[in-house]
Amino acid sequence: MLTESQLTQFNEDGYYLAKGLFDEEETDLLRHAARHDPAISEKAKDREDGSGGKSRITLWNEADDSILSMYSRSERIVSAAEQILGGEVYHWHSKMMQKEPFVGGAWVWHQDYGYWYNDTCLFPLLLSCYIAVDKATKANGCLQVLKGSHLLGRIDHMKVGDQTGADPVRCVEAEKVMPLVHCEMDPGDALFFHCNLLHKSEQNTSPDPRWALICCYNAKRNSPFGKSGHPTYSPLQRVPDAAIKETGLKYLGADLEFLE
Numbered sequence: 001m002l003t004e005s006q007l008t009q010f011n012e013d014g015y016y017l018a019k020g021l022f023d024e025e026e027t028d029l030l031r032h033a034a035r036h037d038p039a040i041s042e043k044a045k046d047r048e049d050g051s052g053g054k055s056r057i058t059l060w061n062e063a064d065d066s067i068l069s070m071y072s073r074s075e076r077i078v079s080a081a082e083q084i085l086g087g088e089v090y091h092w093h094s095k096m097m098q099k100e101p102f103v104g105g106a107w108v109w110h111q112d113y114g115y116w117y118n119d120t121c122l123f124p125l126l127l128s129c130y131i132a133v134d135k136a137t138k139a140n141g142c143l144q145v146l147k148g149s150h151l152l153g154r155i156d157h158m159k160v161g162d163q164t165g166a167d168p169v170r171c172v173e174a175e176k177v178m179p180l181v182h183c184e185m186d187p188g189d190a191l192f193f194h195c196n197l198l199h200k201s202e203q204n205t206s207p208d209p210r211w212a213l214i215c216c217y218n219a220k221r222n223s224p225f226g227k228s229g230h231p232t233y234s235p236l237q238r239v240p241d242a243a244i245k246e247t248g249l250k251y252l253g254a255d256l257e258f259l260e
């Protein structure tokens, strides 16, 4: 649960950084599962950034009984997501972002609702929780956000280089009036951010990986009305925080569907 002042901070800034949300044992389990779950490497998709960099993403829609799903189903995250979105939420998708040393690609300014709008969600009632698997620094391409930019509402998204990003003209103007924040994080830290928050990241030019598990949620009352690449509402089976350690190294189920 977030305190009143943390919630206020989220509403004003469009994000809230929960330092040390997961303890050392939970963070070690997360890193081990990320690196060793066969589905993460086998189902990963390459995303070229158009400037010589390349990121790998493994994305799945359903939360199952695996250790990785225990993070997305954990009381700690789900209750905060429900506070922020003001009602019941369900699992939208989870993804492992794999920014490898020296080659990890950049992401241009975008809002997640720039994409999810097209999944026929009527309201911007979605959020993401970025859980740091590795230390995230400026050198390895940490997430950058424009503080307060969720208040702009949804910006048109279009081709920007080889990616789909927010209208660059508006982003230039937004950068003049809102502070750019580098979200440097330690493993186990979690960043909750609004689906209209402008965010981007640079290439990983360092010798260190920058992996993250990003769990995304939609409000029950915002279930897609039409065609969507992500699920319509079904209840999220939340688990007590202790479930992460109790589950141990159980890998993602073979029956899950991954992004193609």
Ligand SMILES: O=C(O)CCC(=O)C(=O)O
Pocket (backbone or CB within 6 Å): 097, 107, 112, 141, 142, 143, 199, 200, 201, 212, 214
């Ligand atoms: O992993 C990153 O650096 C960017 C992730 C991102 O922008 C997203 O998942 O929407």
